[in-house]
Amino acid sequence: MSITPFQVTLWIELLAAALGGLQGALFAAGRRHRRIDVLGVIVIGLAVSLGGSLLRDIMLNQPPVVVWNNSYLLVAGASAILGMLLHPAFARAAWLITTLDAVVMGLFAAIGASKALSLGVGEAGALVVGVIGAIGGGMLRDVILNLPISFLQVGTLYAVAAGAGAGTFVLLAELGTPTLIAGLACLGVTTAVRLAAVHFGWTFPEQRALQSRRPN
Template structure:
């Protein structure tokens, strides 16, 4: 069975995002099934939304391996739970990796479906960010995408970099690596140096 590089990064992104969701679920003291549901929603939520918007059957309905990968992520957290939870930045690391990899997957699946680049950039953001929105809603937190954090903006930046690489005929795998890396780097730099978007302030007298 031949597995292309896009599929590989899709599986890695699924594993990384599932761990980020399961780790937060464990912090909320969810049971194993609840943690699996949160992990699965984090891992496949963005891609499912993307496929529905593109008029496609959600990808995991064709290939159950994504649900299996989520199960492996749950086992990973169960087996190494103390080490995972002890590391305060574990969630952030896995979330950043998943965000970058899924942005690439969303862009490429949109282009493969025949949509223009501007749609692909939006779908890259959707694939990367919406799973995190669903995760945060499930655990009763304000989604990162609606806070000051550079999150969805990082996906858009990655999409623009993908477009630039494509314009200058950069190699396909190199483009994937540069795009994913730029999203991950943008998240790390934004958090490290406290870079955020301005907050929209309402009228406190109302």
């Protein structure tokens, strides 16, 4: 199925890049015990902002848009600097970083799934691309900071939220829903699942807990 690519509207992907850079910088600036310098904060902001798009385009065998279009690097860098400057004002607003993270995931999930479908990728593949686009920036952030990869650890349904949003987009696109509406639905579902999981502490059971339940 071929649909109008969600990312043709440049400002939408630049908005995702800006929010990603802001969220990444706020996250990094809050890790004071790691003594991250100014350059480090900016690098983390860039990783969160551009990582998902980079991995998405590599998976789709497309020229990485974040490399070929100067706008992405400029917007991501500026928003990362802004996030670093704003951190003192939001130092205790952990909910803001979590909310930004959820919104960024939803935007990149919609962009990734849309681009995959527009290139003729099947529904299952588009779902995978959407999830990778959504969590790719967070993965690179965790690798750079030497943290446990978020979606591989017992946590608050990080990848599940991205999958729910990307799946919603793919389903609505297959039903002929306008791309913008499908994208907004993806954003809403991803954000809602992620924030609800954080608020209510929803997690998958740890594999060791399952093993301990096996009869001897």
